[in-house]
Amino acid sequence: MTPTPAAPTIFLVDDDPGVLKALSRVLREEGFGVETFESAEAFLASAAQAAAGCLVLDVTMPGQDGLELQRRLRAAGDALPIVFISGHGDIPMSVRAIKAGATDFLTKPVGAAALVAAVRDAIEQHAAARRAAADVAELRQRLARLTPRERDVLAGVATGKLNKQIAADLGVVEQTVKFHRARIMERMHARTSAELMTIAGRLGIGAASGLGAASGLGAASGLGAAPGPPPVPAPSGGKPARRPQS
Numbered sequence: 175m176t177p178t179p180a181a182p183t184i185f186l187v188d189d190d191p192g193v194l195k196a197l198s199r200v201l202r203e204e205g206f207g208v209e210t211f212e213s214a215e216a217f218l219a220s221a222a223q224a225a226a227g228c229l230v231l232d233v234t235m236p237g238q239d240g241l242e243l244q245r246r247l248r249a250a251g252d253a254l255p256i257v258f259i260s261g262h263g264d265i266p267m268s269v270r271a272i273k274a275g276a277t278d279f280l281t282k283p284v285g286a287a288a289l290v291a292a293v294r295d296a297i298e299q300h301a302a303a304r305r306a307a308a309d310v311a312e313l314r315q316r317l318a319r320l321t322p323r324e325r326d327v328l329a330g331v332a333t334g335k336l337n338k339q340i341a342a343d344l345g346v347v348e349q350t351v352k353f354h355r356a357r358i359m360e361r362m363h364a365r366t367s368a369e370l371m372t373i374a375g376r377l378g379i380g381a382a383s384g385l386g387a388a389s390g391l392g393a394a395s396g397l398g399a400a401p402g403p404p405p406v407p408a409p410s411g412g413k414p415a416r417r418p419q420s
Contacts, residue, residue, distance in 0.1 A: 182297055183207040183227035187217050187243070188259070189235040193282070197230065200286045201293065214238035218246070228296045230289070233260035233267060241267070244274055253304070255296035259284050313377055316362050324361070327354040331367070332374035 184206045188194050194210040201208050207227070211217040215237055217229075229247075233240040244256055258271050261282035268279040277296040280288055320328065323344075330340035330351075337355065341348040364370035374380060 181205050181207055183209060184293060185217065185227060185229045185254070186210045187212075187214060187229065187235075187240070188232040189213060190232075193232070193259075197284065197289060200289060204290050206293070214240065214243040217243065227254065228293050228300070229254045229256045230293065231256055231258055233258055233271070234262050241271060241274070244271065244276065248275060253300070255300040257289075257292045257296050259289075310376060313362070313373055317377060319361055320358060324354050324358050327351055328358050328362075328370075328374060329379060331355065331358070332371060332380040334371075 184201050186194050186197055186201075186208060187210075188197075189212055191212065194212070198208045198210055209220075211220065213235060214231075218238075231240040231243060238246075240258060240260075247254065247256075256271075256276045258268070258276050258279045259282055260267070260279070271279050277299055278292040280292060317325075317328075326344055327340055330343060335343070337351045338348050341351045344351070358364075359367075359370055362370060362373055364373055
């Protein structure tokens with residue numbers, strides 16, 4: 175099967191020529207473009223690391239091993255998804271690779287179906303992650319266009335507060351909050367309040383994120399006010415105790 179122009183390229187890095195030949199044949203039959211390298215150093219010396227696709231990487235190789243190559247690519251900001259293959263892999267090694275960002279860890283001899291499935295999953299996960307990152311980057315650009323007061327209102331909306339509660343926190347009238355809220359909806363491209371709260375969640379805005387404090391909300395606005403005195407326990411007779419007059 176001839177690779178289509180849009181087919182992603184799979185970069186195979188393994189010191190065993192036989193493995194490179196066998197895996198290349200499997201992947202080309204599935205329509206992928208394939209480039210092979212017999213060492214991590216050869217891969218780094220090429221322009222392949224800047225291309226789109228997937229890296230199928232042997233762990234144990236002479237010179238620089240697969241885990242070190244993974245570390246160097248991450249340090250350089252390379253985003254190629256990695257599927258590891260190894261004839262000597264163990265659980266700690268596979269855990270280390272996955273924690274460092276690899277999408278899968280296969281043991282040699284690698285079956286054709288398992289390899290193709292792992293590569294497809296890696297490419298799909300990578301594409302989804304890039305789309306999500308692009309979406310969040312766009313949302314952050316919209317957030318940057320909000321005024322400081324609109325950010326304060328958004329912080330209140332994200333915690334589920336009503337307009338009148340936000341107004342009390344900020345020391346403004348409710349109509350002002352409604353005005354800012356409408357502007358926020360427009361600037362953040364949110365059609366409903368639920369969608370706006372979803373956007374806020376994706377940006378990490380809410381009670382757990384501490385945005386209220388970071389955006390200037392605090393004791394002065396009423397958000398950091400000390401709680402009232404605790405209730406006085408009822409005596410054994412069952413009637414509430416009267417609080418002493420101050």
